Amino acid sequence: MADVVFERVTKIYPGANGVPAVNDLSLSVADGEFMVLVGPSGCGKTTALRMVAGLEEISDGTIAIGGTVMNNVLPKDRDIAMVFQNYALYPQMTVAQNMGFALKIRGVAKAEIAQRVGEAARILRLDEYLDRRPKALSGGQRQRVAMGRAIVREPQAFLMDEPLSNLDAQLRVEMRTEIARIQRLLGVATVYVTHDQTEAMTMGDRVAVLRGGLLQQVDTPQDLYDFPANEFVAGFIGSPPMNLILANLDEGQGVTRAHFGDQSLLIPEQYRSTHALAQWIGRQVVLGFRPEDLVADNSTTDDLLRARVDLREALGSEILAYLAITSNTDVVLDALPTSDAETVRKRSRVVARLSARTDVVEGSLITLGLTTDNLHFFDPNGGRSLRVLTS
Numbered sequence: 001m002a003d004v005v006f007e008r009v010t011k012i013y014p015g016a017n018g019v020p021a022v023n024d025l026s027l028s029v030a031d032g033e034f035m036v037l038v039g040p041s042g043c044g045k046t047t048a049l050r051m052v053a054g055l056e057e058i059s060d061g062t063i064a065i066g067g068t069v070m071n072n073v074l075p076k077d078r079d080i081a082m083v084f085q086n087y088a089l090y091p092q093m094t095v096a097q098n099m100g101f102a103l104k105i106r107g108v109a110k111a112e113i114a115q116r117v118g119e120a121a122r123i124l125r126l127d128e129y130l131d132r133r134p135k136a137l138s139g140g141q142r143q144r145v146a147m148g149r150a151i152v153r154e155p156q157a158f159l160m161d162e163p164l165s166n167l168d169a170q171l172r173v174e175m176r177t178e179i180a181r182i183q184r185l186l187g188v189a190t191v192y193v194t195h196d197q198t199e200a201m202t203m204g205d206r207v208a209v210l211r212g213g214l215l216q217q218v219d220t221p222q223d224l225y226d227f228p229a230n231e232f233v234a235g236f237i238g239s240p241p242m243n244l245i246l247a248n249l250d251e252g253q254g255v256t257r258a259h260f261g262d263q264s265l266l267i268p269e270q271y272r273s274t275h276a277l278a279q280w281i282g283r284q285v286v287l288g289f290r291p292e293d294l295v296a297d298n299s300t301t302d303d304l305l306r307a308r309v310d311l312r313e314a315l316g317s318e319i320l321a322y323l324a325i326t327s328n329t330d331v332v333l334d335a336l337p338t339s340d341a342e343t344v345r346k347r348s349r350v351v352a353r354l355s356a357r358t359d360v361v362e363g364s365l366i367t368l369g370l371t372t373d374n375l376h377f378f379d380p381n382g383g384r385s386l387r388v389l390t391s
């Protein structure tokens with residue numbers, strides 16, 4: 001077993017006009033760690049993984065597995081196992097033969113193949129299916145066979161590229177916990193690629209968020225959620241995403257307020273030091289708060305927000321209310337160039353996650369309470385968090 005270390009890794013595909021698909025990526029996956037790479041389509045996740053596997057040349061930087069630089073090592077000599085989205089089992093072979101195939105071509109003795117396949121089948125709960133052919137298996141079972149093929153090789157590291165995306169929603173949730181369980185059991189360093197932030201949050205020991213080939217942040221799921229390093233991560237992690245609105249900060253009578261449209265919020269004293277807000281007084285910031293920090297019972301909260309309900313989505317356990325927060329937004333929008341207007345429009349939309357018993361009527365005006373102990377502030381230019389890092 002081993003760690004996987006990216007050091008200043010860049011990939012520029014031929015014909016990409018010098019635009020990197022992966023840009024100066026440094027990332028350490030510890031021995032036994034489950035690391036998830038997440039980000040929108042085209043951000044470089046698959047490219048990063050394929051470079052570890054040796055399926056893609058590294059343009060710059062190094063990738064080391066177990067302390068050995070792999071840049072010039074052939075894929076077959078890297079001792080890693082990869083599970084892909086379309087797991088392409090051999091249809092004419094049984095489950096056992098599929099799982100043992102890589103060992104057979106490597107010349108491993110029959111008895112040892114049988115022993116390793118049996119062991120993997122037990123872990124994957126596939127014992128009963130060893131003699132079946134893939135067409136007689138469910139999607140989830142086929143997925144487990146694909147996992148089995150990787151496990152029997154006893155690799156130094158697992159690489160998985162969206163292995164669950166061909167499964168239906170329910171099976172995906174089941175296999176999510178199954179893969180996480182198996183990975184913990186085997187304790188092999190794993191790099192798992194997905195564009196699904198829920199998958200990333202539920203499976204990863206740590207999650208690395210990529211955007212346009214650039215690493216945005218790598219942290220535990222909870223820290224990503226609580227302390228997003230920038231506006232992009234804030235908007236990407238969490239479903240529905242964090243609300244991000246443009247606000248003007250001012251100060252009077254010893255208190256800080258954030259103004260947007262014709263409303264304002266009192267900003268608790270603590271943020272002056274945790275977010276160094278003094279230098280932002282008189283300027284615009286992006287103010288962030290999570291959908292669950294808005295509450296219909298506004299008697300216990302610090303501040304209020306008035307909004308019009310545009311859309312109400314009842315999910316049974318809760319209601320998502322999509323709100324427009326400022327009455328004069330439309331006037332502001334008219335005066336702006338189209339692209340700016342788009343941004344303002346996005347930043348005046350707010351989602352509230354409310355109790356299922358809340359009386360919310362589409363088209364009506366409501367007043368919600370806002371819990372202000374989880375506020376976030378970002379620089380409107382570039383989006384970095386204004387939080388002051390303390391060690």
Ligand SMILES: Nc1ncnc2c1ncn2[C@@H]1O[C@H](COP(=O)(O)OP(=O)(O)OP(=O)(O)O)[C@@H](O)[C@H]1O
Nearest residue numbers: 013014016021040041042043044045046047048195
């Ligand atoms: N073989 C290739 N040649 C040229 N450009 C490529 C090649 N493969 C990928 N790219 C480009 O590199 C960038 C990153 O692609 P990559 O497949 O790594 O993204 P991804 O994060 O895996 O996306 P997805 O979530 O859609 O799978 C994209 O802009 C893509 O168009």
Ligand SMILES: [Mg+2]
Nearest residue numbers: 045046047161
């Ligand atoms: Mg991909």
